[in-house]
Amino acid sequence: MTVTAPVAERPAKEPKQSKRPQRFNEGTGRLAALLLSPTLLVLGLVVLFPIISALRESLFTSGTKLDANGFIVKGSTFVGLDNYLDIFKGDTGHRFWNAFYNTTFFTVVCVVLETVLGVAMALIMHKAFKGRGIVRASILVPWAIPTVVSALLWKWIFQADGVANQLIGAQVLWSTEGWQSKLSVIIADTWKTAPFIGLLVLAGLQTIPAEVYEAAKVDGASVWKTFTRITLPLVKPALLVAVLFRILDTLRIFDLPFVLVGPHKDSVETLSMLAYDQAFNTRYGPAAAYATVLFIYVAVVAYAFVRILGADVIGEARAKKPGGGGGGGKRWKKKNAVKGSADTSVGAVAMGGGA
Amino acid sequence: MAVAGSLALLATACGSGDDGSSSGGSTAGALEGRGPITLASGKDTSGNLQNQLNAWNAKHPNEKVELKELPDDADAQRQQMVQNAQNQSDAYSVLVTDVVWTSEFAANQWITPIPEDKVPDLGKLVPATVETAKYRDKLYGVPITSDGGLLYYRKDLLTAAGITDAPKTWDELLADCQKVAATPGGKGMNCYAGQFEKYEGLTVNFSEAVNSAGGSIVDKDGKPDVDTPQALAGLQELQNGFKTGAIPKAAITYKEEESRRAFQDGKLLFLRNWPYVYSLANKTDGSSKIAGKFAVAPLPGKDGPGVSSLGGHDYTISSFAKNKATALDFINFMASEAQQKDNLSKTSLAPTWASLYDDPTLIKQFPYLPQLKASIATAQPRPRVVKYGDVTAAIQQAAYDALSKGSDPKATLTALQTKLQSLITP
Structure with a gap:
């Protein structure tokens, strides 16, 4: 069904790539700079400025001392890296590593569950059957619900006399410290975001040409073989981007545990909640330090993910060989039409899905 | 990622209250x-x-x-x-x-x-x-x-058990529960609940227990004073309530509304809550099973009337x-x-x-x-301190550990005292 579009695209794409190294002439370069400047300005304002400002803020502290009249001494003092060092010291250090563990735990468990369920959902949604439209829409409903609202829904389900306890026939106090509160967050998060992975993978599935499956059938490949050798490799670019987005999102998880279980609960306290807690008590320096540490953690994880698995986030590796990750992002290889059609970025995948 | 990085800045950089007029x-x-x-x-x-x-x-x-x-x-x-x-x-x-x-x-x-x-x-x-x-x-x-906090109680069940007055002390309250449990109407009833989830309501309920036993969290001069026998008696009263089952286990998840629902469903004999419950629990539209069957009294204390938080x-x-x-x-x-x-x-x-x-x-x-x-x-304000957010979090941590994990009450209060001393600058 979608086979014609990518194949037709091929000749147009090849020359573009060979043009890449070619220099722009001066006029074109100036025009490009001019055209890009509004974007760069906006990016600088909304991305660069807050980051630099937060970094600066994290080196200061304010409002910690009272004067003789009981008024807080105004102004902020430069404390260097003290805010960062404090994070790892004593009680706060214990709290930090606990939150660090929780954040990582939620990320690993939730993303794995969501990926498995999401792919399963995508495979179901991809099948042609009666009422497919309704199934697709209903699977996407959780994703459309704001996190706080879904947290409130699940809170209602998980309360002491709630539906969850009625179903399992035992009185589990879900919001108390322990594995049960972690489990409640995992269930609610998976319920909400598996459809997101499902949606992106579905878009990827729709770009896989039917001929490949036909060929597999002719060759007598089993269903499992077809799935592992054809579907997975060809859907991998879309899947990796979806998983990366989920990882970045889950590392910042805040509202779900905050509303569903509550603040200051060791079992579900995450790094974002620590930063929030500091900011809430008007200690913006330490809050910025926590936020920066989280920022670095997220950045490192994202970088590692892209390097190791070769996730094609911005679609630059359009011509990269599928499955040829492991740092092969810079290599440009020739490949046959089928591979090229699957190795498209998310944007192209989504467009292909509509074809 | 940028969102994470600038999380803390939201509070300072994105304030939109200023409408451009001069300060x-x-x-x-x-x-x-x-x-x-x-x-x-x-x-x-x-x-x-x-x-x-x-x-x-x-x-x-x-x-x-x-x-x-x-x-x-x-x-x-x-x-x-x-x-x-x-x-x-x-x-x-x-x-x-x-x-x-x-x-x-x-x-x-x-x-x-x-x-x-x-x-x-x-x-x-x-x-x-x-x-x-x-x-x-x-x-x-x-x-x-x-x-102020009020003690809501099931007047119908107390009357059936031959009790005429609302309890004024914790011991009377527990004794009343025993008596009611022996009557046919008292079967399966839980004795008492307040708000014990880890939030501001726990600070309120813990403060009331401590104050009602003659203790205080912060003394008149604003200094922490929670490592006292009185405060210990207050905390132990709550802890024993959970241990003996006088306070149902689920109460550790109760905020105001959860506890109100339990009372309205006829599962609780005594409830500590705010006045807003009165008209809701008296609704005759079917939402409350106890309309007209309850009354209110001041909170009970250790040796006499209790002290509410304000x-x-x-x-x-x-x-x-x-x-x-x-x-x-x-x-x-x-x-x-x-x-x-x-x-x-x-x-x-x-x-x-x-x-x-x-x-x-x-x-x-x-x-x-x-x-x-x-x-x-006779109510007492909660600790009047500059770093209230930190102080209430410390109180909640201590009380929650004592009630949900059964941590040693004396050690809990000693640790809380130390924590409060570091938070409250003289």
């Missing part, structure tokens, strides 16, 4: 200037606040008050007020502040002192409520609404506001007997005007007023 911070201290002002208050759920403002505006066409509605959630209200103050914006003139925020706001000089002689009705207000508006013996606001709101003046003279007049208007009476009868919010609790027509409308008066008259 009025320089006039802090002097209550001068007349003209239009604003009132920053939590969501006006009853709609009566706007009515009151209309009444004021009709009389003062040149000094109109505009309502700036803040979110329903108290934390969100505080956050907006803090942002507004940090931007030194004059967008909010009069702030409706929770009684526990006074110290923090005053110490940061976000709100302005009000000379006591400028509030002529101060003497008519319940003294305990006026204390909530003070920081270091200086008045920073006027209490307009109050709130709720409610003070009206304070932002240091950065213009037209502070108008703001003060407006606060005095809201504190007046006529306005408080009107507000009570329309919203059922507890007033601070002492004599209203003895008004026969109001008592007819709100039969719990005499008990509420007793509750508020």
